[in-house]
Amino acid sequence: MAVIIETPNSPRTRKQANWEKYGWLFMRVSGPLLIVLIFTHLVANLVVGDGIKAIDFAFVAGKWADPFWQVWDFAMLWLAMIHGTNGMRTIVNDYVAKESLRKGLVTTLWAVGGLLVVLGSLVIFTFDPCPAGAAAELLPSFCPAS
Amino acid sequence: MEKQIAEVASFKVTLMIRRFDPEVDQEPKWVDYDVEMFGTDRVLDALHKVKWEIDGSLTFRRSCAHGVCGSDAMRINGRNRLACKTLIKDLDISQPIYIEPIKGLPVEKDLIVDMNPFYQAYKDINPFLMASDTPAKERLQSPEDRARYDDTTKCILCAACTTSCPVFWTDGQYFGPAAIVNAHRFIFDSRDEGAQVRLEILNDKEGVWRCRTTFNCTEACPRGIEVTKAIAEVKQAILRGRP
Numbered sequence: 001m002a003v004i005i006e007t008p009n010s011p012r013t014r015k016q017a018n019w020e021k022y023g024w025l026f027m028r029v030s031g032p033l034l035i036v037l038i039f040t041h042l043v044a045n046l047v048v049g050d051g052i053k054a055i056d057f058a059f060v061a062g063k064w065a066d067p068f069w070q071v072w073d074f075a076m077l078w079l080a081m082i083h084g085t086n087g088m089r090t091i092v093n094d095y096v097a098k099e100s101l102r103k104g105l106v107t108t109l110w111a112v113g114g115l116l117v118v119l120g121s122l123v124i125f126t127f128d129p130c131p132a133g134a135a136a137e138l139l140p141s142f143c144p145a146s
Numbered sequence: 147m148e149k150q151i152a153e154v155a156s157f158k159v160t161l162m163i164r165r166f167d168p169e170v171d172q173e174p175k176w177v178d179y180d181v182e183m184f185g186t187d188r189v190l191d192a193l194h195k196v197k198w199e200i201d202g203s204l205t206f207r208r209s210c211a212h213g214v215c216g217s218d219a220m221r222i223n224g225r226n227r228l229a230c231k232t233l234i235k236d237l238d239i240s241q242p243i244y245i246e247p248i249k250g251l252p253v254e255k256d257l258i259v260d261m262n263p264f265y266q267a268y269k270d271i272n273p274f275l276m277a278s279d280t281p282a283k284e285r286l287q288s289p290e291d292r293a294r295y296d297d298t299t300k301c302i303l304c305a306a307c308t309t310s311c312p313v314f315w316t317d318g319q320y321f322g323p324a325a326i327v328n329a330h331r332f333i334f335d336s337r338d339e340g341a342q343v344r345l346e347i348l349n350d351k352e353g354v355w356r357c358r359t360t361f362n363c364t365e366a367c368p369r370g371i372e373v374t375k376a377i378a379e380v381k382q383a384i385l386r387g388r389p
Contacts, residue, residue, distance in 0.1 A: 018349075018350070020351055020356075021349055021384060024381070025385065090358075093317075094312075094313060094316055094317065094358075095316055
C-alpha cells in the first residue's frame, strides 16, 4: 500500500508590498544608535557625580528640566521599544507556525509596545516630582508637602 | 625475493542511520550497522557497504559519487555534508557515526527527502540568463565582471545550505540560501538584464529579509561558497535598488 506523505510546504504565494526591507534597515540603524544612547544614559545616571545614590524623584525631575535629556530619553524610549518589539515580532514569525496564534501574538506585541511608548512619552514630558497625595517620606525635600 | 606490501589498516565503524519506510513505519528510527572500513573510505563507501552487503533496502541518493552532482547531501554527525566528500577517518570513529536525512524537507524513505519545495524556490528566482538582445557572437565580459559572481557559480544544488538554515526548518516558505545564491549568480552578472525582477522577487516577506545571518549555510556548503555573504550582497543590492 502506497503511503502519501504530505508535504508541509505549500506553494509560495506572491505577497504584496511589505515593510520587511524598512524593518531590517531600522534594526541596523537603531542598533548602533541605541548603544550610544543607552551607555551614555547609564554613565550619566549611575557613574557621574554621586552615582547611583543620587537617583531619586528630584534627580529625575532635574534631568528632565533640561530639554536635552527629554529628547535623549524620548529617542531612547521610542528606538528601544520599536527595536525590541520588532525583534520579538521576528522571533514570533520564525517560530509560531499557527497563523491565528502568530497574528494574535504580533498584534499583542504592538499593542503592548504602543501602550508603553505612549505612557513613557507622557512621563518624560509631564513628570511631576511632587505628586499630590503621595507619602511624605517618598517625596524630595523641595516638595511643598514634605 | 618478493617484496611484502603492508596491508592497509582497517577499522570497525558503527553507523547509526535514521531509517524510515513509509509502508511500515509510523516514525523514523535509528538502526545501527557495524562495518569494516579503511582509512581511505568515505561515508558514502560505508553506506554502499551496508546497502550491498548487509541490507539492500537502505535507500539513499547518489549519482556521481565525487562531489559534483550534489545528490548525497545528508546530515552526518549533526552537520550537513556530502557523503561522498566526507572521509570516515576525519570523523570521530570511537563513537558511532550518525547519518540522517537533511532537515526541513519531507522524508520520503530513509535518507531520501522530497526536494520539490527546494527546486520550486530555485525556479521562483528565474535561474536563467535574461537578455533582450540577440547577439551574433558570444557576449563578452571582463575578468573583473566575471569575478563579481564567481563564488556563486559553484553551487551544485545539493540543498546542504538550505536544509541547515534554522529559518527554513520552521518556515518552509522561506526561499532559502540556495535560491538566493543562484539569484546572486545572475543579479551580479553584467550580461544579465533581469536583476530588478529578481531583486523584487527576493524583497518578499519570505525573501532575503528572513535571513538571520547564523552562517549555518556558509558552514554547510560543500563547495565552500560564502553563502551568507552572498545573501548580504543581495540585501544591499535591494537597498541600493540596483546590483
